Amino acid sequence: MTGQLDPVIHPTHRLKICAMLDTGTPVEMSVIKDTVGLSRSALSKQVAALVDAGYVNQERSHRDSRRIWLTLTKEGKKAYRAHVQALQEIVAGSIQPS
Template identity: 55%
Template sequence: MTDPAGFDPVIHAPVRLRLCAALEPVREVEFGTLVELLGLSKSALSKHVSVLTDVGYVTQRRAVRDTRQRVWLSLTGTGRDAYQGHVTALREIVGG
């Protein structure tokens, strides 16, 4: 998916870039927290998560908490590498 310079068109979409940025510094984040943090509807976030999951950048863990089914998201090693490579490519594009 990435070109030799590290630019990744899958991650580059603004919502997916923000999603990866939110997941990169942590082990995992609960789906509902990301809905609030990113200011998205559940369905909009779900669509972007599906794209990232389909290419192997994000994993989902489902579990029951407080008697409700919850979903936690995390970047895979591949996703973390792709995100960091994309950020590096963006920095090179803007000259910094």
């Protein structure tokens, strides 16, 4: 297996958040909240885990401090893509028994 599952990204909601951010375009937190279907507090906890791991950056809007924009860091993008690759390998059955 060449990809590696990442325990920080693996929970479903964090995986969905990373998938939305993988485009490289900043995404407003309220858009992620509506798309992923989490409450503000639940989303905040999921994002905090990603920020603490160094995978996501948060930036408040200069015009409206209530608006928060999220982006994947280079490390986050690398970890997310390795995680997706590992999932694809598992689904494709490319893992051989030892």
